[in-house]
Amino acid sequence: xxxxxxxxxxxxxxxxxxxxxxxxxxxxxxxxxxxxxxxxxxxxxxxxxxxxxxxxxxxxxxxxxxxxxxxxxxxxxxxxxxxxxxxxxxxxxxxxxxxxxxxxxxxxxxxxxxxxxxxxxxxxxxxxxxxxxxxxxxxxxxxxxxxxxxxxxxxxxxxxxxxxxxxxxxxxxxxxxxxxxxxxxxxxxxxxxxxxxxxxxxxxxxxxxxxxxxxxxxxxxxxxxxxxxxxxxxxxxxxxxxxxxxxxxxxxxxxxxxxxxxx
Amino acid sequence: xxxxxxxxxxxxxxxxxxxxxxxxxxxxxxxxxxxxxxxxxxxxxxxxxxxxxxxxxxxxxxxxxxxxxxxxxxxxxxxxxxxxxxxxxxxxxxxxxxxxxxxxxxxxxxxxxxxxxxxxxxxxxxxxxxxxxxxxxxxxxxxxxxxxxxxxxxxxxxxxxxxxxxxxxxxxxxxxxxxxxxxxxxxxxxxxxxxxxxxxxxxxxxxxxxxxxxxxxxxxxxxxxxxxxxxxxxxxxxxxxxxxxxxxxxxx
Numbered sequence: 001x002x003x004x005x006x007x008x009x010x011x012x013x014x015x016x017x018x019x020x021x022x023x024x025x026x027x028x029x030x031x032x033x034x035x036x037x038x039x040x041x042x043x044x045x046x047x048x049x050x051x052x053x054x055x056x057x058x059x060x061x062x063x064x065x066x067x068x069x070x071x072x073x074x075x076x077x078x079x080x081x082x083x084x085x086x087x088x089x090x091x092x093x094x095x096x097x098x099x100x101x102x103x104x105x106x107x108x109x110x111x112x113x114x115x116x117x118x119x120x121x122x123x124x125x126x127x128x129x130x131x132x133x134x135x136x137x138x139x140x141x142x143x144x145x146x147x148x149x150x151x152x153x154x155x156x157x158x159x160x161x162x163x164x165x166x167x168x169x170x171x172x173x174x175x176x177x178x179x180x181x182x183x184x185x186x187x188x189x190x191x192x193x194x195x196x197x198x199x200x201x202x203x204x205x206x207x208x209x210x211x212x213x214x215x216x217x218x219x220x221x222x223x224x225x226x227x228x229x230x231x232x233x234x235x236x237x238x239x240x241x242x243x244x245x246x247x248x249x250x251x252x253x254x255x256x257x258x259x260x261x262x263x
Numbered sequence: 264x265x266x267x268x269x270x271x272x273x274x275x276x277x278x279x280x281x282x283x284x285x286x287x288x289x290x291x292x293x294x295x296x297x298x299x300x301x302x303x304x305x306x307x308x309x310x311x312x313x314x315x316x317x318x319x320x321x322x323x324x325x326x327x328x329x330x331x332x333x334x335x336x337x338x339x340x341x342x343x344x345x346x347x348x349x350x351x352x353x354x355x356x357x358x359x360x361x362x363x364x365x366x367x368x369x370x371x372x373x374x375x376x377x378x379x380x381x382x383x384x385x386x387x388x389x390x391x392x393x394x395x396x397x398x399x400x401x402x403x404x405x406x407x408x409x410x411x412x413x414x415x416x417x418x419x420x421x422x423x424x425x426x427x428x429x430x431x432x433x434x435x436x437x438x439x440x441x442x443x444x445x446x447x448x449x450x451x452x453x454x455x456x457x458x459x460x461x462x463x464x465x466x467x468x469x470x471x472x473x474x475x476x477x478x479x480x481x482x483x484x485x486x487x488x489x490x491x492x493x494x495x496x497x498x499x500x501x502x503x504x505x506x507x508x509x510x511x512x513x514x515x
Contacts (some may be wrong), residue, residue: 055419075419087412091434091511103430104422132511148416 001078001155003034003188006054010063011048012213012263023049026063036189038181038203040245041198042254046214047192048081051160053192055081067156076156080149080187084161085139088133088148094120095129098147102129107153112151119147122181134183139170146178150185157182163198175201176230197233200241210247211251218248290355309485317470321489324455324466327383328497329392332451336444338391339398342427345375346399346406357403364396368454372461386458386466393454394447401443405436438512441505456485465492 006029023046031037041047045244052058053065054073066073067079073114080101088097098116099109120126121145133141149157162178163171175198182189193199200208203222210217223240224232232238283303290302310317346356368389375385409432417427418480459468467486475480506513 052415055415057415057418075421077421079419081419083408083412083415085412086411087416089413089431089434091437097512098368101420104417104426122462134511156395 001153002079003185003186004033004068004155005033006156006188006190007067008050008063009068010048011053011060012062013046013053014061015029017069017138022213023054023216024060026196027215029207029216029219031188031190033188034186035204036191036251037203038199038206039190040199040202040206041209041214042194042211042249045209045211046158047209049188049214050209051158052072052158053194055079055158062103078152078155078210080152080154081112082142082145082149082157082162086133086138086145088144090139092134092135092145093130094125094136094144095202097144098151101152105235107152110164115151119150122184123147123177126219129233133196138166139174142166142174143177146181147180149214150181153185155183155187157187158205159189159191161192165197171195171198173249177200186227196245200238201228201230201233206241206245208248211254218245220244279388279492297480298480301484306484306488309481313485315483317489320465320467320470320486321493322470323383324452324459324490327386328448328451328455328493330383330387330391331454332394332444332448333396334387334391335447335451336346336395336440339395339443340402340440342395343399343402345404347403353403360396360399364400367391369457372457375458376462381462381464385461386455386463388512389458390451391456393457394450397415397447397450398440398443398485401439401446402436404440406432409435409513419437440507441501441508445498445501448501449494452490452494453498 006027008027011024011027015021015023015109027046027050031036038048039047049058053060054067054072056072058155060072066074069078088094091102092100095116098119099112102112116129117126122130123146125140125143127149128136128140128144136144144255146162162173166174178191179202191199191202195234206220207216207218207221208218209215220241224237287303290300341465342360346353346360361458372385375388379385380386393468413426413431413435417431418436455466456468456471459466460472463469463472471483472487474480474486
């Protein structure tokens with residue numbers, strides 16, 4: 001499937017209720033087809049809400065949200081999604097989990113055997129096709145979830161802190177793998193995270209969200225050549241990008257003295 | 264795992280055997296009259312002498328229990344699913360379920376005799392009624408415990424409601440439903456016996472009531488022993504069913 005562009009104009013989202021929360025206010029973003037865009041921000045800045053609006057899981061309260069020139073009304077066609085929790089079906093083997101999107105789409109599962117094998121090989125799960133999710137480590141479960149999101153060739157891949165629950169070492173590994181997978185598939189990716197280094201390492205672009213209400217505070221192009229090795233994070237260029245974002249968070253009053261993002 | 268299971272069964276068998284031996288020895292030493300508390304050996308002799316007759320009644324009780332139990336599973340899953348279909352509907356219907364459940368079902372048994380006569384129907388009805396709430400509650404719990412992320416994935420994938428129900432919601436609720444079934448099968452047996460107490464010419468409940476009328480304590484205990492074995496077998500059947508239906512949980 002050819003990658004799609006995403007366009008948000010003045011998007012706002014207000015959750016109903018007596019203490020209704022303004023989650024998003026005037027979010028503007030233009031995301032080109034085939035781009036890898038990181039959305040970075042502290043907890044509660046509405047970045048996940050924005051992603052859920054794109055997935056059609058939430059309806060926007062105002063503005064315009066389009067995927068491939070079409071207004072988002074309910075879940076759009078041709079998207080894959082990965083959450084922080086793997087959301088695999090525990091009673092299905094890894095292989096059968098990956099096939100689920102095809103079953104829902106009414107596509108002939110038998111035609112995709114080679115595709116599944118390819119994805120399993122690409123993510124290092126070849127020997128675990130018939131394992132149940134609970135027999136896998138956290139990182140392997142997320143890999144399986146990524147395979148599931150990719151099986152039907154999504155034009156747009158939405159990822160909501162997919163590596164947020166993993167340990168630092170696994171997270172590094174997954175970052176490198178995700179870049180490799182994306183370079184092979186070439187779809188548009190929107191990657192939500194609260195890790196600065198992760199956002200810079202993966203993204204062609206980083207959209208920095210500010211909290212309450214969420215809006216795009218800053219837009220940063222990351223001009224580092226691909227494929228980026230993990231060691232790119234030790235280079236001065238990388239350090240400058242990270243520094244720029246840290247400074248921004250500092251001016252928002254989001255950094256404490258230790259330099260961690262306050263939530 | 265298999266070795267563990269047979270080990271547990273063997274250990275259980277030994278503890279029951281020890282209890283029966285202790286009962287036999289203490290009974291003999293104290294010289295207690297059989298009309299108060301018969302010895303296990305006397306009960307065993309009675310069972311062996313009349314085994315066809317006991318088997319006949321046990322089969323009847325088993326059939327009414329199973330009929331009531333199967334109806335309660337089907338009905339309980341359907342009702343539980345209906346109640347869980349929407350939050351506002353659940354708020355309306357769940358208190359009703361709880362209220363009905365708090366009525367002692369045993370007290371309603373005579374009513375079923377008025378409505379359905381003295382055949383197998385009231386027994387099945389009571390076995391159903393007493394067990395169905397466990398299934399409803401556990402079905403509801405199972406459906407509610409499916410992670411929101413999983414349901415969101417199904418929504419993004421645009422699964423049709425029926426496909427989502429059978430591929431995601433029902434299998435997700437299955438472990439909880441099976442837990443409910445394990446409770447329900449014992450309750451169904453209670454229901455069938457209560458039905459036989461109220462009015463019957465057949466079944467182990469009838470055996471107990473008629474033996475009570477003639478102060479035949481040995482016969483009462485023989486029926487109780489058969490009931491104990493029956494209860495164990497039904498429970499074991501459910502454990503087996505659970506292992507077959509939820510193979511992915513075997514590894515935990």
